[in-house]
Amino acid sequence: MSDREVLVNALAWALATDGDKPAREARAALERVLRHAAGPDAEPSAARPATGDGPPADAWNLATALVRRADDDGRLLDALRGWLRAHPPPHGPGGGHTNSIGGDALLQGPTVQARDIHGGIHVHQAPAAPQRPPTPRQLPPVTAHFAGRAEDLKALEALRTARPRPAPRLVVISGPAGVGKTTLASRWLGDLAEEFPDGQLYADLGGYASTGPVRPADVLDRFLRSLGVTAVPGGPAEQVALWRSVTADLRLTVLLDNAYTAAQVRPLVPGTSDSLVVVTSRQRLTGLVVDGAAVHHLRALEPGAALDLLRHGGGERVARDPETARRVVRLCAFLPLAVSLAAAHLAARPRQPLSALAAALDRGRGPLEALRVEGEAAVRTALDESYHALPEDAARVYRRLGTLPVTHYDTPLVAASCDLPVEEAERTLDLLVETNLLEDAGSDSLRFHDLVRLHAAQRGEAEESAAARREVARRFVDWCLATATAAEAILSPVHRRLARHYAHPPAATAPFEDGETALAWLDTHRHTLMAAVRLSDAAGWDATTWQLVDAMWPLFLRLRPTEMWIEAHTVGLAAARRDGDREAVGRMLTSGGNGLRDAGRIEEAADWYERALRHAEEDGDVRGQAQALNGLGNARLRAGRLDDAEAYFTRALALRESIGYGRGAALSRLCLGETALARGEHGPAIGHLSRAYDDLRAAGDTYDAARALALLGHATACAGDPAGGRERLWKAFADFRRTGSAHWQARALELLGLAARRSGEEDRARELLRRSLDIYRPLSPANARRLEDRLRAPDAGTDPPDPST
Structure with a gap:
């Protein structure tokens, strides 16, 4: 007979009325309990018919209903057992005989009390004193190859000890998938075990699990049972109240891993200021900051630490070939998950050279596909989980940004490229930052981690049509052109501007307060602009290509990024020729010649100026001829050929004066003054330079x-x-x-x-x-x-x- 059947049988005999007043009162009391537990309309349902060798049917039915209700209510079960000890059955199988022990008798241990035995023995045993369960030590084990987080551990300890609070200390470790949040948290809390003697609780909240996040009620049930609570209430509110009561005097650490929202965490915070709660999440969980949480954002490993991690799998191969080892960890983007998988790959293939792994990571889809666990692309899977949790509008922006050839993003760029209002673009970027798919790069700039950017590019290629990708690229290029042109208008207002054409004229460009902010924008966006030049050139947008290069003139002139200057004008010159715009060809030749001269490539610069001069002569462009002559003069001046330089500057001055180009004439006089200075002729130099000024x-x-x-x-x-x-x-x-x-x-x-x-x-x-x-x-x-x-x-x-x- 099962324990449940024994309990039903005992209750039924105890409730058998047969005119016994105490039994009738007990029965009435238990009927009230049943109605209170199940509702006013509850009635005991028939469980079995009465038989001649059992308790009456009504007593049996009530006992069965009570025990069935107690199956879902631990407190009722305990109460029934207590009542049964206080009201032992007055009848037993076989009729009206009683079998009792009274007086001063003292029972020790299990006792069998019976007159006749009919099919079973009822054993009455004194309840054992409750035993405290073992102190919970639930933290995940820390790998023996933990590396490179000394500064992070120091930062976490500073957050913990910064200031005492009346509430439990709450620390959020936030970061992208695979960055090592759980390992870091487990290592830190493991070191603190002695300071929290009442235990270490752990729960994976399943923030990105395919089955959905874990309910707080399920976690509380496990936590309470771990602390020795046997009767856990069923309602969430009662669970939270009991959890806070049970933990009120305890010193615990609680690791809540892979949290999805702040609401998922709040019910799991203990009821004592002596406990420490650590939450790991791919989200930033800013809602918990309002509750007093401190946040530590975890980034990828430093290169040295990544090499240490790789060495645990590669051993001597890493030591023998440090350059290839550095290449491997770069391809893994220093992400701990990726580096650990690469180390495991090496450990499983002790004869494979390091170069083979580097080649595998560098080809095809790279580390997202090459690094696998039991056949599954682990890094890609982790990023897929984060991606699929995004709302559709944010997912669209994420994958579209992945199609752009840039590494840094800001709100105006995203708004223009994705054809969004600025406010909506800003909200979407905030969400992508909150989910750690984008990270802060300073100066109002955001960036993808390298592997996240690769994932975004894959999603864009797979889910965006070719037409959609082309439109995003064109909107991006047009925004770059329009904004650079606005900066040029402020920084070089007297510079003759050439035509500008847009497929998607931007609704707005970055507002520049003055030349300083315009130049700062050009400086911080120099690589974005150069990426736009290359993209436009590859797409065959020739007019846009040379126009972008032309709009970047203040950047080249003021900040002198020489290699970029030369590359841009080489690309721009070829695009201008394909476009058939002769004015643009002349501009590219003279501006590009300046870049070559600034780089010290004097003969190449002279060649560009001579081609510019022939081009202008063919077109009868006097202004263009003077510009080329001035360039040739500067090339000769740099080469120390002062007489030739003076002759070119003099010809340029005459042409410029002949067409009334006063600013150009002043520039030629400035160059003549510089030539006189090089000769040591200070008086003539002062004359030229004073008028030029x-x-x-x-x-x-x-x-x-x-x-x-x-x-x-x-x-x-x-x-x-x-x-x-x-x-x-x-x-x-x-x-x-x-x-x-x-x-x-x-x-x-x-x-x-x-x-x-x-x-x-x-x-x-x-x-x-x-x-x-x-x-x-x-x-x-x-x-x-x-x-x-x-x-x-x-x-x-x-x-x-x-x-x-």
Whole structure:
């Protein structure tokens, strides 16, 4: 007979009325219990018919109904057992005989009490004292190959000890799939075991499981039973109340892994300030911050730590071939999950060279497909889970961004590329950041982790039609062109602008308050703009290609990214020729020649200028001819061929004056002044440069006017007026600060240093030259080397720097 059947049988005999007043009262009381538990309309249903050798049917039916109800209510079950001990059955099988033990008898251990035995023995045993369950130690094991998280552990400990709170300490470890959140949390909490003696509880909340997130009620049931609670209530509110009561005096750590929402976490927070709750999530769970949570965002491993992790599987192969090992962890994007899978791959193939793994990761779909566990692409699967949890509008933006050839994104770019209102684009980006699919890259910029970007690209290729991908690309390119053109209009207002054409004119471009913000935008978006040039060229949008290059002119002129300058104009020149726009061809040749000259590739620059001159002569374009001649003059000046330089500048000046191009004439005079300076003819230099400065200011060209003023200051100091020269140089330096020209800031400081050296102020000279060097270092290695030579050898002279635009 089962325990349940024994209980029903005992209750039925105890409830047999047969005129016994105590039994009748007991029966009435238990009927009230049943109605209270099941509702006012509950009645005991017939369980079995009465028989001659059992209790009456009504007693049996009531007993059966009570036990059935107790199956779902642990408190009722305990109450029935207690009542049965207080009211033992007055009847037994066989009729009215009683069998009792009374008086002072003391029973020890199990006792069989019977007169006749009919089919079973009822054993009455004193209930055992409740035993405390073992202290829960539920944290997942930490791999023996834990590496590279010392700073993260230190940061987490700082969050834990920052300030005492009246509520439990709550820490969220947030990061993308595969970044190692659970491993880090388990390692940290494992180290804290002695500080929390009442146990370590763990639950995987299944935030991205195919079956859906785990209900808090299911977790509470397990947690309460782990702490020794045998009768867990069924209602969520009662469970939470009991959980907080049970944990009120305990010191616990609770790891809630893979949480999906803040609402999923809140019911699981214990009721004591002496406990520590750690939540890991692919979401940022900003809702918990309102509750007082501290957030630690976990990023990929540092390269050295990633190599350590790879070494555990690759062993000596990693040590023998460190360059290939570095390539492997780069291809894994330093993501712990990917690196661990690569290490496991090596461990399972002890004879495979490291280069074979690198080749497998580098071809096809790369590490998303190559790194597998039991045949499943583990990294891709983890990212698929995050992707499928997104709302459809956010998923669309995610995969469309993956089709763009850029690594950084901001709200205006996304709004234009995905054809969204700015407010909607901002909300979508916030969601992608919240889910750790995008991460903050500083300066209002966002980026994908490398493997996430690869996943987004795959989803875009698989789910977006070719037409949709092409439209996104075209909208992106048009936005780049429109915004760069707006920046150009502020930074180079006197620069003759060529035509602009748009397939999808952007609704709005970035608003620029002044030249400083316009130049800053060009600087931070330089790689985005170059990606747009390459994309437009590959797509066959020739007009847009050269127009983009042309719009980037202030970037090239002010900030001098030389290699980009040359590449852009090489691509732009070919596109302009295919487009058949001769004016654009001339512009690409002269602007591109400037880039080659700035890079020190003087003969190549001269070749571009000569082609520009022939092109302009064929078209009868006098202005274009003067531009090319001025370029040739600068190439000869850089090469030290001063007579040739002067001849070219003089021809250019005459052409410009013949067509009334005053600004162009002033630029030619500036170059003639620089040529005179190179000859040491300070008087003629001052004459050319003074007029150039006045004419350029009158034309509204503040940048070139500052160039003329700097050279004028140098010529003045060299001519015997050091105070007047320094005054002009400092004013020019201030103008360059305002216009954002780092190159000319460095050049002005260098000229000031040379002026101080000429006056015998060596300490002051070295200070100014060091400041110039600090600016030159990231801009121009050649200029930086020249400054280093000047600092090493104070007697290196006071010759001016090489001429340049």
